[in-house]
Amino acid sequence: MTTSYDYVIVGSGIAGLYAALLAREHGSVLVLTKGSVDDCNTRWAQGGIAAPIGAGDSPQRHIDDTVAAGAGLVDPEAARVLAEEAADRIDDLVDLGVPFDTLHGEIALAREGAHSAPRVLHAGGDSTGAHIELTLSSVARQENVTVLEYTLATEIIVEGPAVVGVRALDERSGETTDYACRHLVLATGGAGQLYSVTTNPEVATGNGIALAYRAGAEIMDMEFFQFHPTALRLPGAQPFLISEAVRGEGGVLLDVAGERFMPAYDERAELAPRDVVARAILDRMRRTGADHVLLDVTGLDRARVIARFPQIYRTCLEHGLDITRQPIPVSPAAHYTMGGVRTNVWGETTLPGLYACGECACTAVHGANRLASNSLLETVVFAKRVVRRSIERPDTAAEPTPDAIDLSPATPAESPPLTRDALRALMWERVGIVRDGEGLAAARDALSAWQASLVPPTDRPSRELADLLVCGRLVTEAALMREESRGAHYRTDFPAPREEWRRHIVFRRPDGRPSGRTA
Numbered sequence: 001m002t003t004s005y006d007y008v009i010v011g012s013g014i015a016g017l018y019a020a021l022l023a024r025e026h027g028s029v030l031v032l033t034k035g036s037v038d039d040c041n042t043r044w045a046q047g048g049i050a051a052p053i054g055a056g057d058s059p060q061r062h063i064d065d066t067v068a069a070g071a072g073l074v075d076p077e078a079a080r081v082l083a084e085e086a087a088d089r090i091d092d093l094v095d096l097g098v099p100f101d102t103l104h105g106e107i108a109l110a111r112e113g114a115h116s117a118p119r120v121l122h123a124g125g126d127s128t129g130a131h132i133e134l135t136l137s138s139v140a141r142q143e144n145v146t147v148l149e150y151t152l153a154t155e156i157i158v159e160g161p162a163v164v165g166v167r168a169l170d171e172r173s174g175e176t177t178d179y180a181c182r183h184l185v186l187a188t189g190g191a192g193q194l195y196s197v198t199t200n201p202e203v204a205t206g207n208g209i210a211l212a213y214r215a216g217a218e219i220m221d222m223e224f225f226q227f228h229p230t231a232l233r234l235p236g237a238q239p240f241l242i243s244e245a246v247r248g249e250g251g252v253l254l255d256v257a258g259e260r261f262m263p264a265y266d267e268r269a270e271l272a273p274r275d276v277v278a279r280a281i282l283d284r285m286r287r288t289g290a291d292h293v294l295l296d297v298t299g300l301d302r303a304r305v306i307a308r309f310p311q312i313y314r315t316c317l318e319h320g321l322d323i324t325r326q327p328i329p330v331s332p333a334a335h336y337t338m339g340g341v342r343t344n345v346w347g348e349t350t351l352p353g354l355y356a357c358g359e360c361a362c363t364a365v366h367g368a369n370r371l372a373s374n375s376l377l378e379t380v381v382f383a384k385r386v387v388r389r390s391i392e393r394p395d396t397a398a399e400p401t402p403d404a405i406d407l408s409p410a411t412p413a414e415s416p417p418l419t420r421d422a423l424r425a426l427m428w429e430r431v432g433i434v435r436d437g438e439g440l441a442a443a444r445d446a447l448s449a450w451q452a453s454l455v456p457p458t459d460r461p462s463r464e465l466a467d468l469l470v471c472g473r474l475v476t477e478a479a480l481m482r483e484e485s486r487g488a489h490y491r492t493d494f495p496a497p498r499e500e501w502r503r504h505i506v507f508r509r510p511d512g513r514p515s516g517r518t519a
């Protein structure tokens, strides 16, 4: 090991930077991030951050909404912590300088689908994430937090039962360095790049989940991947998110023939839960043979649309589309990784010394389906707890889960060459919004064959691909095991929830062998 720190934090999104700003009061801190500091999911977050701070709202209502959205798999303690600690974390963000939008001198609160009260704080209209990321990175710079950019964590270093450091590759020099630490915090975000259509930026490759899995930590709920119903679908344009709030404001979904179709699928029409809307859109796309449907806001007040959605308005205009005059072509896209590195409500993983927070972690606070705007909140609530725990009880870890069920080992077989595009297309087709046993089994075989023939990765692209492959296997194996439909996991061969499946699927890799268990 060349250098030693109290804390090494991997990732510079909201979870990593907020944890770093807290941890610096308790010891030396190093942040590793594989791109530039602001290259992360956080800066793309639009709608906002939930907190039950409005008149008439309460933590209990927020808990109830979170539990209801999670389709029977939300951990009640995690939901309680999330809602009860929300107001304090919002105060922290305000103190750090996040410029939340106000109305008549008070923080403005928007209402989003499945929230029973207005409780979503936003900044710059629909640019909440960009404002948070900019604020936190500026404070980190002022406070001299050391952030090593273009530095990819490639391996968690374990000695005996405990994590003692991390190995990282400097992309610019090609050199590998070991960083020793007392506390290693994974804040590496999600794995949206597993899918060929995603709202996530290129850095969202599930590295932290794969690193933790290889090190022997437990991974949970990987079959639950949230697909957002409406991402911009234009030739040459990234699938840019068109926020739920656009439908909340009165936007309607039309098929390419101009017919409004959501009322035929669900009585809540455009405001039905994300998974219901995503499946309905997919079905309508298949029936019409189109690769998109249309989201129409042309009937809404023009000035209001521009004021409420400046980023969406600007981005579409850059692609030649004036959304106040023309409907927006949209299709569903992979959006949020509900599963991840299993932690308790203190962000502790099952490996002493290793913590996880933010999208890469899984406290089961989202259960089978995340409530909109709970993810930004989750990052700060649990990052704060990670740092508190590291001070108060530095030597503890999450209880491991017994009763492991082995996964099938990777087996060599004939397979087309492994590329990122091939992997993403396979996941989209077979392990996407609508799944079935036959498709999942075919995907499992292909992924297993790819893994068996993988050559050891050397650089960032090959390491990201190897990590995506690990995540792809975890998602697929769990989806195959879960013979029911629940939350974001939908199987045509098991279209209803089944009581015996009201449990989590947990994977871990004891003795170098991939395995899993249900709990």
Ligand SMILES: Cc1cc2nc3c(=O)[nH]c(=O)nc-3n(C[C@H](O)[C@H](O)[C@H](O)COP(=O)(O)OP(=O)(O)OC[C@H]3O[C@@H](n4cnc5c(N)ncnc54)[C@H](O)[C@@H]3O)c2cc1C
Pocket (backbone or CB within 6 Å): 010, 011, 012, 013, 014, 015, 016, 032, 033, 034, 035, 037, 038, 039, 040, 041, 042, 043, 044, 045, 046, 047, 048, 049, 050, 128, 129, 151, 152, 153, 154, 187, 188, 189, 190, 199, 200, 201, 203, 204, 207, 208, 241, 335, 336, 357, 358, 359, 360, 372, 373, 374, 375, 376, 377, 379
């Ligand atoms: C388009 C979009 C809109 C969204 N809108 C909302 C919203 O309105 N409200 C809401 O609550 N949530 C929203 N979300 C989700 C939310 O933005 C994310 O869940 C949250 O920002 C995750 O924060 P994070 O810090 O955990 O991860 P990220 O912000 O993704 O940061 C992860 C960091 O880890 C780094 N990293 C990854 N692997 C490595 C490695 N091996 N080595 C070094 N560094 C690594 C990355 O480069 C990055 O810096 C949205 C997401 C997207 C994509």
